[in-house]
Every structure is written in C-alpha cells, then in structure tokens.
Amino acid sequence: NAGVTQTPKFRVLKTGQSMTLLCAQDMNHEYMYWYRQDPGMGLRLIHYSVGEGTTAKGEVPDGYNVSRLKKQNFLLGLESAAPSQTSVYFCASSYEGQTYTFGSGTRLTVV
Amino acid sequence: QKEVEQDPGPLSVPEGAIVSLNCTYSNSAFQYFMWYRQYSRKGPELLMYTYSSGNKEDGRFTAQVDKSSKYISLFIRDSQPSDSATYLCAMKAIQGAQKLVFGQGTRLTINP
Numbered sequence: 001n002a003g004v005t006q007t008p009k010f011r012v013l014k015t016g017q018s019m020t021l022l023c024a025q026d027m028n029h030e031y032m033y034w035y036r037q038d039p040g041m042g043l044r045l046i047h048y049s050v051g052e053g054t055t056a057k058g059e060v061p062d063g064y065n066v067s068r069l070k071k072q073n074f075l076l077g078l079e080s081a082a083p084s085q086t087s088v089y090f091c092a093s094s095y096e097g098q099t100y101t102f103g104s105g106t107r108l109t110v111v
Numbered sequence: 112q113k114e115v116e117q118d119p120g121p122l123s124v125p126e127g128a129i130v131s132l133n134c135t136y137s138n139s140a141f142q143y144f145m146w147y148r149q150y151s152r153k154g155p156e157l158l159m160y161t162y163s164s165g166n167k168e169d170g171r172f173t174a175q176v177d178k179s180s181k182y183i184s185l186f187i188r189d190s191q192p193s194d195s196a197t198y199l200c201a202m203k204a205i206q207g208a209q210k211l212v213f214g215q216g217t218r219l220t221i222n223p
Binding site: 033048058090097104 | 203
C-alpha cells in the first residue's frame with residue numbers, strides 16, 4: 001500500500017545540469033500533479049496530467065517539462081537547472097480531481 | 112492579491128487549548144474546501160473535506176465554511192503535541208481537473 005512514491009528524496013545539482021524526478025502511484029488515479037513548495041509561497045502547481053498521455057501547464061511551468069507515458073508514472077524534468085529551482089517538489093495524485101494524495105517530497109538544491 | 116490568504120504564523124499554544132486556523136478567499140466560485148496537515152519533512156495529508164457552506168466535525172477537528180464571508184476555519188479542540196504541524200487550507204471551484212488552490216500554510220506548535 002505505497003500510495004505515491006517519489007524518487008529521489010534528495011538531490012544536489014550544479015547549475016546547468018539536468019535531472020528527472022519520478023513519481024509513481026499505485027491507486028489507479030487518473031489525475032497527477034507536480035507542485036513546488038517554497039517558504040512563504042505555499043504550494044504552487046508546475047504541471048499536471050488528467051490521464052495517460054496528457055499533460056498541461058500549471059502556475060509556474062517555465063524551466064520544467066513533464067511526461068505521462070504510463071498511467072501510474074508522472075515524470076518531472078529539469079533540462080538546465082537554475083538556483084531558482086531550489087525547492088521541495090511534491091507529486092500528488094487524485095481519483096476525480098478532488099482530494100489529493102501527496103508523496104513525501106524531493107528536496108532539490110541547485111548550486 | 113492572492114486567491115487564498117492564510118496567516119503563516121507561527122502559532123504556539125499550550126497543550127489542551129482550542130486552536131483556530133483561518134483562511135479567506137476571493138473567488139466566489141470555490142465550492143470544495145479542504146484542510147491538509149503537513150508534518151515536518153513530509154507531504155501534506157488530507158485532514159478535512161467540506162462541500163459548500165456549513166460545519167463538519169471529525170473527532171477533535173471541526174471545519175467551518177462561510178461562503179457569504181468567503182472565510183473558512185479549522186478548529187482543534189483539546190490540542191495535543193502531536194497536532195504540531197503546518198496546516199494548509201485548499202479549495203477549488205468544480206470537480207475534475209481544476210486545480211486546488213492552496214493557502215500558504217500556518218505553522219502550529221502545541222507546547223506540552
């Protein structure tokens with residue numbers, strides 16, 4: 001009964017490096033979301049998906065790309081990391097877009 | 112102006128106190144209201160879910176929604192040190208893919 005699993009849990013990147021954050025859910029949820037959480041800013045939506053093969057932009061999509069090739073997985077990519085992308089990233093999934101189940105987060109530092 | 116405003120605190124109260132956490136919002140289309148609890152270095156978890164106006168009670172927790180004032184509250188009775196966490200309000204207009212809009216979160220500490 002894993003729920004939403006995020007990997008990795010921690011990562012340090014150098015400016016300009018790329019990486020992919022993986023989110024996996026085992027609840028057969030249609031909707032998946034990527035948020036970032038910064039002090040004083042709350043949770044801000046980066047991208048989301050309403051089903052396999054679909055993606056859409058959220059509130060702060062610049063500098064990020066996503067893919068949803070399989071229903072259970074939602075990948076968040078950073079092509080060229082910047083210090084402004086230092087944050088805690090949360091993935092969430094939802095059955096019908098109402099209540100969300102969150103993962104435990106990925107702490108990313110870009111130096 | 113943010114769609115959802117929440118006092119970030121921090122809020123510190125003694126064990127056993129009644130805690131009141133609040134959010135105001137500007138979008139009159141919001142109909143679904145939630146409170147999430149987030150422990151340190153963990154993801155948010157759903158605590159309370161309310162549709163439209165009114166009260167909902169679950170154990171020591173009571174959620175209130177006043178749509179006429181665009182104001183929601185979470186009350187915690189007989190607060191415990193284990194209630195120490197950040198509480199985030201969240202709301203949305205309709206079902207489906209419409210995203211949740213979160214408040215900033217209020218950091219709460221219950222002192223033994």
